[in-house]
Amino acid sequence: MLARLSCEGFRNLASTDWRPGPGRHLIVGANGAGKTSLLEALYLVATTRSFRTPRVEECVTRDLDAFRVHGEFEAAARVALEVGWSRFEGRRRTLNGGEASLTEYLDVQPVVAWSSADVEVLAGAPGARRRLLDQGIVTLRPGSVATLTRYRRTLRQKRELLVVDGSGLDAWNDLLAEAAHDLQRLRSRYVDLLGVELDRIASESRLDLQPITVLYRPSPADGPSGVEALRAGLEEVRAAERRRRMPLAGPHRDELEIRLGGEELRRVASAGERKAAGLLLLAARRAVFAAAGRDPVVLVDDADAELDPRRLAHLWEVFAEASQLFATSSRPAVWESLSTDASWSMEAGRLGSDDRPVEKEKGTS
Amino acid sequence: MASRDPLARLVGELSRLPGIGPKTATRLAHHVLRVPRSEVDALTEALVEVKELLVHCSRCNAITVDDPCSICADPERDTSRICVVEQPFNIPPVERTGEYRGRYHVLLGALSPQRGIGPDQIAVTGLLERLDGVEEVVIATNPNVEGEATALYLSRLLKPRGVRVSRLAFGIPVGGDLEYTDEVTLGRALSGRREM
């Protein structure tokens, strides 16, 4: 659980020192007030990555040379994480003020987030869904970073080999089969867990939506069944790979199919259905991690966008089981009938406690 | 294009050394300027001596003054086993464990398409020529993807020739380098090697 968040030089946020408690928090403010940046800072300090950009230096306030985000997390003991960047020294991260491996760092506080960029996961190219899977396996067990890295390095070498001349391909395929099998087993198990939680959540929710199912389609198809099967699958495409000079089978071609009522979601769903499906998926991810003893902080940016009040209310119920959640909104009026544990207002990068009844600007979307 | 400025030239040469950036190179060059002539002579001599006196062993590629090297020439060493490493500096750590009494073969590299290193760029032919009377080849390439692929490549090459092939088994962190692995860990990896 996040006990304290402070940041300096981060985006358009004023110097912030925030101590939220447990439960479901609502952060209200106009567009551009800094709500997303606050969630981004929290996500960054827990995961070392931003959900908005792969280039963390973009997070520095305009005209400044450095930023710093400091988070204190409460579990068995209080742990302090810090991420910073400066024009002169680049990126850095510390755990309790000292150095730590990425695995140790990620072990501290799992986070799951939904932001507008995640529409890609539901509607975009397969790469976004593979990233969702890999985020999932690393959140579940941070040690999986090693499995991912080994696979990615091997694939990069094989890719280069096929561009150049292809000699020694057998050995690289042997290694790729080992590394890919490890990764596909993790992905496959994670999708199984997601499916179970999606079913449970759907059956408990009053949400009026056709059933969402997730289907893992590994490449080659029987990859997760064993290293030999995977190796044989690589052999099958060998000639085609040499001809086209690129790797044609392996986890970089895996697909996660997300279906709504039996149809591929990205083809059939409306914007509202997509948003609802995305939040159900978020709830399922949360539940998978929590069940594994990795109870995550949940972030929902622009929570009510695309949702009618009924859907919003039913989805909000789904997240009642989250131990700490931060939702943002630019439309305070739609939240009046929903129960929250704390409410905050964000104005020009400044965060204020907001326990008064909300009655500010209406419908600025 | 050699620079006419001797200091700039020295900085240029020094910054070509691995691990030395322009900042460090400049600091070293200014250090050379300050020290007495005798120290510079000693350094120059040492540099030249390394190039003139040291050679690669014609059998195993280790670095040595005498060819063959002391390990290849030692009649007490077990000739039925060869331990394959990537670089000459990988031999001393394995020796220090005291767990291994066979001979060595240095590949002088590991497979890495990204760096343009394929099977023809590492010293494999010499290894194949040394297999008479060899029962086991222990592959001690680095535990990173380049070292792993090299091990798998050698295993494919050696097994059809009736040689037992084994690989350092555990204890070495994934992505780690043999160079930095402590003796105890390396010794345990040697005694627990697994057949490929």
Ligand SMILES: [Zn+2]
């Ligand atoms: Zn020798």
